[in-house]
Amino acid sequence: MRKKILIIFCLMVLAGCSNTKPKEPEERLATLAGREYLEKYGKTISLDEAVEIAKERNLDLKVKSLEREIASLDRKIAFGNFLPSINVMGGYTKLDDNIDLDVDTSSMANSIPPIFPLSLPTSMNSRFVDKSFYSFGVSAQIPVFVPSTWYLYSARKKGEKISGLVEDFAEKMMKLQVMGEYYYILALQSERAALENELKSAKELENKVKISLKVEAVLPWEYEKAKAFVKMKEYALNENERDLKNAKMRFMRTLNLNPLEDIELENEIIFPEEIPSMEDCIYSAVSGNEVLKIAETGKDVTNDMKKIAVTNFLPKIILGGGYINNSNEILSDPDFLYGNVTGVLSIFNGFKNINEYKKAVRREKIGELKLEKEFMTVVVETAKAYRNLEKARELQEIANLNFKGEKGHLHQKRAERKVDMIGDxxxxxxxxxxxxxxxxxxxxxxxxxxxxxxxxxxMGQDPFKEGK
Incomplete structure (x- = not known):
């Protein structure tokens, strides 16, 4: 019987161990959203839809959102320092022996004339506390003058503002990342058609060289060069395909979708926009850039921390009170109310407060220097971004002119081919x-x-506006 019980117990242990096996990679991939999730968008998705999916599913944005919620909770926790603290307490005590109080009565005995045959004892035992008793009560306290709580709440409130700015900035950067990956995929797809025609042209050249080799119009090494040229074009086409697959996997990762699923993107038409002058762009940047706002708010937080360090030199006053009920029969009144006022003033604690203040002053100075540095960085980066935009606009004009020329050239070659003036x-x-x-x-x-x-x-603006 014992052996049967032991066997059953071992089987139960083994079954429990088997349940702790981690998920296989295939199971994890199966849990990722993929084609089924994208079906509501149709066969292809637009850039607007991609940004919408990323806003809903991007993991980095979810982390920033949780961090903002934590900052909001920190502010609420700091606000709780202004509210009264109410506690309920209770307990039961049982002693292993009686605790008596020995009262000296010798002075009393000497002051009373002796009455024969009676005499007063020199000491008397009195019960000090019951052998078992219970007690319960309610206590409350509220800070009346604790300045550090004021500035702590102010710092937490600014921390919540910083988290909101960080979340907004992360969303804008996410949109820019989605735009970059989306456009990169479209660029690779547009290259593919050119590579396919280059491969066709290379194969036509190879056939011509092969025919010429048969009539000994070219040397063998020229034919080998023609074959190598075809291989090079095939490699370029295959490399484009590999780059396209990698780009789509990165894009799906940004959208927090199954990276092994394929996706088709809609073509995007880019329309130029009117851009203000560089001076206006820089002015918008120094007044609206999130990174600069974060640095400025961070400097204000260091100012609050310095004020907290100053409050360590001030007294702290706390008002308290409560109610206690005790079952001790020795007490004539088992329950009572009480109130108290507590004040604490630090006189000396090893120069800790002084050094904390010095550290806070230096942190405030660091915050000012970081703000000044960030201000200059924003000005420089905005000017750099403006010049990059000018360069991109000039390249866009050149590419448009070149495309118009090649379009006319192709129209001519198509007409020449129809009358057999040129070959394939x-x-x-x-x-x-x-x-x-x-x-x-x-x-x-x-x-x-x-x-x-x-x-x-x-400039602190949204890089992507839906519908544009």
Whole structure:
């Protein structure tokens, strides 16, 4: 019987151990949202929809949101220092022996004339406390003058503001990241058509060289060079495919979706916007940049910390009171109310308060220096972003002109091919040039959009507006 019980117990232990096995990678991937989640957006998703998904699912944004909630809770905790603290206490005590109080009566005995045959004892035993008793009560206290709580609440309130600014800035950076990854995928897709036509042109050239080799019009090494040229174009096409898959996986990771799922993106048309002067952009940046606001609010927090250090030299006054009930029969009144006022003033604690104040002063100075540095950084970065936008706009104009030229060139080559003036090799080469110009135009548009988004972030604006 004992053996059966032991066997059953071992089987139960083994079954419990088997439940602690971690999830397999396949199970974890299966739990990630993927194609089923994207079905509500149709076969393809637009940039607006991608930003919407990222705002809902991005892990970095979720972390920042939780950190903001923690900062809000810290502020509420600091506010609780202004409210009364009420505690209920109770207990039961049982002693292993009686505790008596020995009262000296010798002086009393000497003052009373002796009455024969009686005499008073020199001491008497009196019960000091019951052998078992219970007690319960309610106590309350409220700070009347504790200045450190004022400035602690002020610092926590500013900390909540900083967390809100950090969350807003993280959302803007997330939008810019989604835009960059989205445009990068579209750029790779636009390159693919040009690479495919380059491969067709290379294969036509290889066939011509092969025919020429048969009639000994070219040398064997020239044919080998033609084959190597085809291999190079095939490699470029395969590399584009690999880069595209990696880009889509990174994009899906940003959206917090299954990175192994494929996704199709809608084409985006970039429209130029009117940009104010550099001076106006810098003015907008120094008044609206989140990083600068964070540094400024951080300096105010260090000022509050210095004030807290000053309050350590001041007295602290706390008002208290309560109610106590005791079952001790020795007490004539088992329950009573009480009130008290407590004051604490630190006279000497090893120069701790003095050194804390010195440290707070230096932290305030560090906050001022960081704010000054951040101010200069914002000015420089805004000017840099503005110049990058100017450069992107110029490249966009060049790419547009080049695309128009290649478009006319392809139109001519298409007409020449219809009348057999050119062969397939030259035609595919013209198509490849057109597709390359188109890809360069799309890249220039995307670079312009990213440069514009970076400038908007520097100015404290949203880099992406839905519907545009």
């Amino acid at each position: 090799e030259e035609y595919f080469r013209a198509v490849s040039s057109y597709e390359s110009a188109f890809a360069m135009k799309k890249k220039a548009d995307f670079q312009y959009a990213m440069a514009l988004g970076s400038l908007k972030i520097a």
